[in-house]
Amino acid sequence: MNILFIADPLASFKIYKDTTFAMMREAQKRGHTVSACLQQDLMWQRGAAVMADVRDITLTGDAVNWFDETGTRPVALKDFGAVLMRKDPPFDSEYFYATHLLEQAERDGAKVFNKPRALRDHPEKLAIMEFPQFIGPTLVTRSAADIKRFHAEHQDIILKPLDGMGGTGIFRVRPDGMNLGSIIETLNKNGAESVMVQKFLPEIVKGDKRVLVIGGKPVPFSLARIPQGSEVRGNLAAGGLGVAQPLSKRDFEIAEALGPILAARGLLLAGIDVIGDCVTEINVTSPTCFQEIHDQMGFDVAAMFVDALEAALTA
Structure with a gap:
């Protein structure tokens, strides 16, 4: 089977931790062929199938020059055994348009994971609204007055933009309300x-846990991303320390409740972020942490993912 990965530039991969790389490596190990393209390589013209200028690649096993490639060639997405949308956030207008091109590719007969409509329907911050039983006190608003009221009620709060990634734009405001007005103006x-x-x-001191769900089933280990020093953010991109650990009873409860629902909507892979007992986000664009969990716990997350991919294609 030939698998197309729509991803960021291959030269930008940090292969020692990159989840898309782990997927590619496992696919090639099983005898599948691997191709790659960028989001901007997608193209549609009336009367034809959705196409992309793709590169066929072979993983070399070398830590530096980690792939060999052919030149680009135009291929219809429907001609691949599977298409994996692994473009990193942000979910901007171009990403939105790409999901429509991918949905047209599905009409052509392509098998796309995660499902384009599901990507659009599950913005990573707002997807938690559907599951209030698993989240802490949360407000979504443009109103400065609403935010100030929420702060007066809860005293210690986190504010974040809806389109942020990697912990960017996250602020904590303590009971003294220092700089709350300025932060609101900046974010809204x-x-x-x-x-x-x-x-x-406060459970963030024990980590912001990434709980992975593959094919509706939880990976039995999470990666707790623990803030360092005076930092409030646990995101690895913000300097958090990643510590793999077995899922807690509450983690399993959350994953087993949400997993089948997400899978039924075409989300083969989702990353549920949990602090303490509360879900804070549901990541669906390009969830990560495969390699960190494998390296620390010995559990082969990439193998579980490709198992689920192969099963989905034969269902």
């Missing part, structure tokens, strides 16, 4: 953009 652009506000969860 003077009322032009919505902001998510959540009660601060």
